[in-house]
Amino acid sequence: MDEPRDPQLLKGVLPMLVLALLTERESYGYELVTRLHEGGLDDLSAGTLYPVLNRLERDGQISSRLVASSAGPARKYYLPTDTGAEQLWSTARAWQQLAVTVDHLLARATPKETS
Amino acid sequence: MSSTRDTLVRELYLMRFSWAMQDYPRYKPIVRELRTELTATAAEVGMRQAVADLGHPRVLADGYLSELGRPVPRWTTGAVWGALAVAAVAYLAMAYAVGTLDTIEQMGGGTLERVFLGATTTFVAESSTLAVESTFTWQVLVFYALVFTVPFLLGARVWRSWASSPTGQTVAA
Structure with a gap:
């Protein structure tokens, strides 16, 4: 059974994950929530994601365009900008380095599993 | 639809x-x-x-x-604090007036004048009249403006207006 996730852990990496998913393909807000759920973040709410999208767009890391929808009003689709793409790789490298360090430290503190 | x-x-x-x-x-x-x-x-x-x-x-x-990455002033909270402060002072002034009228009446009735910041307030408690009248001065206006403004600025955390983002050097509480 999965451990309950600390929201603060997710908060730090969410912008990176959003940039990564948008690099894969453009999406609108609610679709991104669904894709993040499918990716394993099933406790993420739209209310957590929308402020992050707003900040990324304000910082020029993602751009948006309106696409007509068959049901309801036009939807806002997001795509990373060049700045966002650079930011993604820079953050991803930093994350990988941090993950290695954290794993190393945790390995020293966590009891070994018996086979 | x-x-x-x-x-x-x-x-x-x-x-x-x-x-x-x-x-x-x-x-x-x-x-x-x-x-x-x-x-x-x-x-x-x-x-x-x-x-x-x-x-x-x-x-x-x-x-x-x-x-936003930086603290912003809370103008709405400031306005509520200011309004509550003015309401509290108005309530105290009314309670003082009622208490004064009651005291005059218990003492047999009469007229009493009090001066506050240049404004004269007259309390009348007689068998046929129960009244409070007051003049208005600029000092009283300034007093009420301060009663509103000081809690407004503190409640709004106005110093946050000069705070920059966390990447900057200025830090606000």
């Missing part, structure tokens, strides 16, 4: 969200965008689910405010 009930649910949520976002600089485009997003999402999952996915409007607004 959205029903009247859906529209009411959406607008009630957005009204609460707008209220919580009042301290966010130029928040109205965000509210408009959220309205469009809610309407579009409701076409997929229904309005109740779309609204529920956003969480509490206050928490959502806090999310936007924290993504």
